[in-house]
Amino acid sequence: MGIKKFLNTIMFGEIMSGLKLTFRHMFKKAVTLQYPHEKLTLPAGYRGFIVQRRYENEQERCVGCDLCEAICPAKAISVVGDIHPEFPDRRYAKEYTLDFTRCIFCGFCVVACPVNALAMTKEYAHSSFTREGLIYSKEQLLTLGDKCEEDSIEYLKFKNMWDAENSGKEEGRYHFPPIPSVKSGG
Amino acid sequence: MVKVFVNGVEVEVDSTSTILKAAEKAGISIPTFCYHPRMDPAGSCRICAVELEDSKRVVMSCVTPVSEGMRILTESAKVADARKTNLELLLLHHPLDCPVCDCGGECPLQNMSFSYGASDSRFESHRNDEVEDIKSDVLVFNSNRCILCGKCVRICDEVQDVHAIGFINRGFDTVIGPPLGKKLDCEFCGDCLEVCPTGAITDKFVRYQYRPWQLEKTKTTCTYCSSGCQMNVETEKEAIIRVTSSEGEGPNEGSICAIGRFGFSHVQSTERLNKPYARSFSRLVPTEWDFLIPELSEKLRAIVSTGPDRIATLVSPRIPMEDAYLIQGFTRRVLRSNYIDSGARYGFMNAAFPIAKSTGTLRPMVDHQDLLKAKVILVIGADPTAESNITGLFLKRAIRKEKARMYYVGSESVSITARAKDHIRVLPGGEGLFSWVLSEEISCQESGRHPEFLSRKEELFKSFNVDPQAYTRLVQDLREAQTAVIITGRVFHRLQFAYDAMESLIRMSHALGWIERDGCGILPLPETGNDLGVLMMGATYEWLPGLLDSQDSDNKKRWESTWGEPLSYGKGGGLREILEGINSGAIKGLISFGENPLSHFSPQSGVREILSKLDLLVSVDLFQTSLSDQAHYLLPAASSYERSGHVVSVEGFVQSLNPAMTYWGESLSDGEIVSRLSECMGHPVSSRLTSDVSKEIFTLMPDLSPSTRNGEHFMGPTGNLILPEVVSQPPHKADRNSVASRLSEKTKSVLSPIFPESIPGEGEFVFALNKSLFHSGKMTLLDTSLMKMESSALVRINRQTAKKLKIKKNEMVLIENSYGSCTLPVELTSGVTENELQVPYHFDSPDLLGLFPRELKYSGPCSTVTMLRTRVSLKKIE
Structure with missing residues (x-):
């Protein structure tokens, strides 16, 4: 046994070299957030809870x-379509249920939607003690959508699905019967 | 024959055929929008373009005839370019609303755009933005999506011959719809909906409620009428959403009538029985099968132990063969009774019995294809369009395309009478006499005729207003025609002397040599889906399965050995004997499988009182009926959309029923109920599975193995044609040789003349119950869709008569006679004779049967209960 090794042992050299990393991190910026007091800033395109959207006239x-x-x-997702109670030439979802216990947040539904009625938001903190609590109805999805409208627009913009709707160009877009400007709860 | 080359493949085709047909023969499919195999080509969609290799020209394959040595390219670059440009032009005004369009997902235009990649158009234009036509209760016309292929207009003109829709306006403004922008008023067959390649015509009943890819298709047979239409019942989560058909498939070749296509909502109505009920203290209380079966079988056993022929069964002619076979076996083996009868006793038996007696088979001599070949067609007392819709379609085609000469004999005008060469109007009641006179005139030489012949013929012309010249033309035509068909229907079978009239017609067809000649014969139209099958299975007191005489000891022995049990039933009887037996106390129990005798007799006739004498009345039905009030047990039955089995069509095809959904609630099929009872009573059945019963039937009666019409063409999803596979199947028509040998045994006996039903006197009217185009029996009254088409009874009155009595449209009239009275709104028509009133028989209110005689009246050797005509007086209600 050499003298070097002896000194290293009595001076706790190995421990010191381990603690070096610890001391170095004491001067770096902390990664951990004190959730729920502090919250993470989520990037654009974050695939959180899916919501339903409305037009400007609340429809x-x-x-x-x-x-x-x-x-x-x-x-x-399960959708039950029917004739719109107010406009007999329009189709609407009589029932729309999204089961978040099954949802894998892949975002395919948002891409498939021809009218930008769906979008993903930065909402993630929805929990429930029951399964039923995570099966969202159309009304719940719309309420959540109203709450997170900015998020949803940001998501659609990020996914390049916003411009097509607002470009004013008609070709290549789905054309629906004109929507009356009167307000209706739908 | 000419030789052509399609993509290098050499085919030999008829010189008159088109390139499309040649390609089809070469096994190459060409996409089409406006082409339809059952109609004349129009060449309007320009999508079936092909290139001719020699001239480098692009031509439309559906309208271009082939020529010798023609070289055709169906997939060249030029063709792809032409099709793509055509698609761009079609999509120019087409709204891109596929997500909300009911056709999206099964749309040939969508598929084609996808495969040719023509979603962007190079042309600048506007999208159509017209308002939809939602005036009709059945169909929605969306002119924006229409590509003006004209298929709907052509199928309405050429196949249905109804002419309800057409092109309106010209050029860019052309739209499809009912004339003058009115509400659609037609037979609502929905064929236009079926052929529309886009979402321009959609179904209003299920509008926006489904997406095609979510629907599960089940191929099955319609059991409303006897046409035996093959249809696809499309379900989503055990609920029927819609009924569609496949082009070219089955005897219907893709057409279905209004009842078959739209009449399915009643089987999923909340009024369906979903539990068995047993009567306790004069109330029906829900119970469980497991309690009910032992209890009921104990009661049955107690009655059976007192002797044979103590319990009677009634069978609905809508149930499949398998169930009928099980029920008759149960009645004869277990209940030891021969009191069994079916709904055929209300009329069709008058045709079935004489035919089976003289020819030995119930299979028809002719089918629909023979109608197309026939030179002369005689329709007596039938409305083929309402009674067997597909027979009606083939009849129309025979007249329109094959130029057959059709004679219509009857008092009323139905939809086909306008197309008849001669409508020989007979005052109501004279049809039987007419048949006898016609048969006597044709069958016998002048010397051999009945002594009363001349006076009877005179009576026919004088009292019944028959046009002598038209009559002479008919006789001449029948004598000379190489191929001829006689169609008889509901009115004919329900005549007082229908049995004798049918015998006269059989005798005439024998005398004319029709038995040996292919393409000639009589085609009686049964009233419901499986009249023929139920009778063939022996669900009637006269016959054991296979139309064997039930009283013959050899036949009995044959079935004893098959079933391995002695048969100790008595003489038995039909509905008449059953009611008499109940009245006298000989019959203690009655099990009714979907039949309700109360709805076929006048309410004052005392049938209700007779039935109340029963110790045990079991009603097996889909719904509560008037019979349920008296039933001790009310058992829920499965509908024909839920069960499997086989039914026999008017043409003799044996086609399968396949379950589209599971049994409703706790309902069971009739066969299953019978099997359970049978097991509980100590007579176990070999198998409860319907497929095993089918197998048993097919082994015992191999000629009843499944068969169907194999069409010439089928249509693929993008409108391309597919050739059918040829499958071997037993013949569906009667064997002419065996019929001929059997008929020639019979001597040409002179039939005694038929007495006409009396002619109405001054101020009197003949009140007739007829079948509606939109209802089938009483079951469809609970169908919301069909009730939208026809919701209440209207009495049809001759225009001239109405004018005389100063009655206007929709006014209420009082119809009365010594038995009863009822008030009904009026519909004016020139279709009925001057002293005739016609009302559809389906509706429960007002009480139409109350106008009929109170005594129980039976007619003919078959003791049928007909309830067809009565005499009434008419008064306008001020």
């Missing part, structure tokens, strides 16, 4: 076309 966008249900890989 719901969803036309009940079932495309989101068709594309959903987790079979989390």
Whole structure:
């Protein structure tokens, strides 16, 4: 046994070299957040809870076309379409349920939606003690959508789905019967 | 025959055929929008373009005839370019609203745009933005999505011959719809909906409620009428959403009538029985099958132990063969009774019995294809369009395309009478006499005729207003025609002397040599889906399965050995004997499988009182009926959309029923109920599975193995044609040789003349119950869709008569006679004779049967209960 090794042992050299990393991090910026007192800034395009959106005149966008249900890989969405009670030539979703216990947050439904009625938000903190509490109805999705409108617009913009709607160009877009400007709860 | 080359493949085709047909023969499919195999080509969609290799020209394959040595390219670059440009032009005004369009997902235009990649158009234009036509209760016309292929207009003109829709305006403004922008008023067959390649015509009943890819298709047979239409019942989560058809498939070749296509909502109505009920202290209380079966079988056993022929069964002719087979076996083996009868006793038996007696089979001599070949067609007392819709369609086609000469004999005008060469109007009641006179005139030489012949013929012309010249033309035509078909229907079978009239017609067809000649014969139209099958399975007191005489000891022995049990039933009887037996106390129990005798007799006739004498009345039905009030047990039955089995069509095809959904609630099929009872009573059945019963039937009666019409063409999802596979199947028509040998045994006996039903006197009217185009029996009254098409009874009155009595449209009239009275709104028509009133029989209110005689009246050797005509007086209500 050499003298060097002896000194290293009595001076706790190995421990010191380990603590060096610890001391170095004491002067760096902390990564940990004190959730729920502090919250993370989420990037654009974050795939959080899915919401339903409305037009400017408060009318719901969803036309009940079932495309989101068709594309959903987790079979989390179920749509029941019917004739709109106020406008007999329009289709609407009589029932729309999104089961967040099944949802894998892949965002396919948002891509499939022809009217930008769906968007993903930065909402993530929704929990429930029951399964039923995480099965959202159309009304719940719309309420959540109203709450997170900015998020949803940001998401659509990030995914390049916003410009097509507002470009004013008609070709290549789905054309629906004109929407009356009167306000209706839908 | 000419030789052509399609993509290098050499095919030989008829010189008159088109390039499309040649390609089809070469096994190459060409996409089409406006082409339809059952109609004349129009060449309007320009999508079936092909290139001719020699001239480098692009032509439309559906309208271009082939020529010798023609070289055709169907997939060249030039063709792809032409099709793509055409699609761009089609999509120029087409709204891109596929997500909300009911056709999205099964749309040939969508598929084609996808495969040719023409979603962007190079042309600048506007999108159509017209308001939809939602005036009709059945169909929605969206002119924006229309590509003006004209298929709907052509199928309405050429196949249905109804002419309800057409092109309105010209050029860019052309739209499809009912004339003058009125509300659609037609037969609501929905064929236009079926052929529309886009979402321009959509179904209003299920508008926006489904997406095609979510629906599960089940191929099954319609059991409303006897046409035997093959249809696709499309369900989502155990609920029927819609009924569609596949082009070219089955005897219907893709057409379905209003009842078959739209009449399914009643089987999923909340009024369906979903639990068995047992009577306790004069109330029906829900119970469980497990308690009910032992209890009921104990009661049955107690009655059976007192002797044979103590319990009677009534069978609905809508149930499949398998159930009928099980029920008759149960009645004869377990209940030891031969009191069994079916709904055929209300009329069709008058045709079935004489035919089976003289020819030995119930299979028809002719089918719909023979109608197309026939030179002369005689329709007596039938409305083919309402009674067997597909027979009506083929009849129309025979007249329109094949130029057949059709004679219509009857008092009323139905939809086909306008197309008849001669509508020989007979005053109501004279149809039987007419058949006898016609048969006597044709069958016998002058010397051999009945002594009363001349006076009877005179009576026909004088009292029944028959046009002598038209009559002579008919006789001449029948004598000379190489191929001829006689169609008889509901009115004919319900005549007082229908049995004798049918015998006269059989005798005439024998005398004319029709039995040996292919393409000639009589085609009686049964009233419901499986009249023929139920009778063939022996669900009637006269016959054991296979139309064997039930009283013959050899036949009995044959079935004893098959079933491995002695048969100790008595003489038995039909509905008449059953009611008499109940009245006298000989019959103690009655099990009714979907039949309700109360709805076929006058309410004052005392049938209700007779039935109240029963110790045990079991009603197996889909709904509560008037019979349920008296039933001791009310058992829920499965509908024909829920069960499997086989039914026999008017043409003799044996086609399968396949379950589209599971049994409603706790309901069971009739066969299953019978099997359970049978097991509980100590007579176990070999198998409860319907498929095993089918197998048993097919082994015992191999000629009843499944068969169907194999169409010439099928239509693929993008409108391309597919050739059918040829499958071997037993013949569906009667064997002419065996019929001929059997008929020739019979001597040409002179039939005694038929007495006409009396002619109404001054101020009197004949009140007739007819079948509506939109209802089938009483079951469809609970159908919301069909009730939208026809919701209440209207009495049809001749225009001239109405004018005389100063009655206007929709005014109420009082119809009365010594038995009863009822008030009804009026519909004016020139379709009925001057002293005739016609009302559809389906509706419960007002009480139409109350106008009929109170005594129980039976007609003919078959003791049928007909309830067809009565005499009434008419008064306008001020």
